[in-house]
Amino acid sequence: MDPFAPxxxxxxxxxxxxxxxxRGITGFGGAMVMAPPLxxxxxxxxxxxxxxxxxxxxxxxxxxxxxxxxxxxxIGPIIGAGLLTIPLGTWLLVSxxxxxxxxxIAATVIAFSLVLLAGWxxxxxxxxxxxxxxxxxxxxxxxxxxxxxxxxIVYLLAxxxxxxxxxxxxxxxxxxxxxxxLVVLLAAGALVRDPLVLAILLAPGYYAGMVAGxxxxxxxxxxxxxxxxxxxxxAVSLGILVA
Numbered sequence: 001m002d003p004f005a006p007x008x009x010x011x012x013x014x015x016x017x018x019x020x021x022x023r024g025i026t027g028f029g030g031a032m033v034m035a036p037p038l039x040x041x042x043x044x045x046x047x048x049x050x051x052x053x054x055x056x057x058x059x060x061x062x063x064x065x066x067x068x069x070x071x072x073x074x075i076g077p078i079i080g081a082g083l084l085t086i087p088l089g090t091w092l093l094v095s096x097x098x099x100x101x102x103x104x105i106a107a108t109v110i111a112f113s114l115v116l117l118a119g120w121x122x123x124x125x126x127x128x129x130x131x132x133x134x135x136x137x138x139x140x141x142x143x144x145x146x147x148x149x150x151x152x153i154v155y156l157l158a159x160x161x162x163x164x165x166x167x168x169x170x171x172x173x174x175x176x177x178x179x180x181x182l183v184v185l186l187a188a189g190a191l192v193r194d195p196l197v198l199a200i201l202l203a204p205g206y207y208a209g210m211v212a213g214x215x216x217x218x219x220x221x222x223x224x225x226x227x228x229x230x231x232x233x234x235a236v237s238l239g240i241l242v243a
Contacts, residue, residue, distance in 0.1 A: 025216050086140070156170060
């Protein structure tokens with residue numbers, strides 16, 4: 001399908017608005033909503049750059065809004081390890097079909113989401129070794145699929161932080177890892193004209209959805225936020241698994 005045909009743009013715009021709403025509520029999720037349908041509509045080599053552009057650039061205002069709540073001791077090791085492994089994922093994107101890997105991680109995310117929905121949480125500070133491992137997996141996934149967040153999301157939501165801190169950590173993690181993904185795509189020659197133009201066209205709708213989602217976030221308490229986020233995560237992962 002021609003990505004600039006009116007019907008293609010209309011579908012992509014609707015997807016971008018929905019993705020923005022989820023991003024505004026949870027601090028993540030934009031790429032998870034956008035990447036699968038845009039990959040079907042436009043192909044993965046267009047969908048991944050578009051998702052990363054919107055996640056890193058159009059969502060930049062959320063970084064300012066949440067900067068005071070971020071715990072760098074928690075997300076620093078995750079971001080650092082993720083940035084190092086993005087090139088591996090980008091190599092997979094341009095040289096192999098990432099469907100099998102997406103399905104494997106989707107199944108894992110569903111399992112962990114169900115465990116957390118059942119009420120399991122860990123206490124105390126996250127261990128550096130575990131954070132590095134989660135970050136490395138996220139980096140490889142974001143380079144290959146544009147959706148590197150699920151392992152970090154499950155990991156961070158399992159901790160004891162209040163919802164404002166968890167959302168801020170997720171916001172900064174997604175912003176950093178998406179920016180790193182763009183840099184690697186640019187170096188690999190995968191960031192071409194059409195995805196750039198499409199991202200510009202979709203950015204207003206994505207931003208409007210994000211503003212609406214940010215306002216909806218105020219209606220959630222701690223339990224409601226975690227439950228909504230995990231149910232959403234499991235639902236999207238199930239869709240990826242069966243697609």
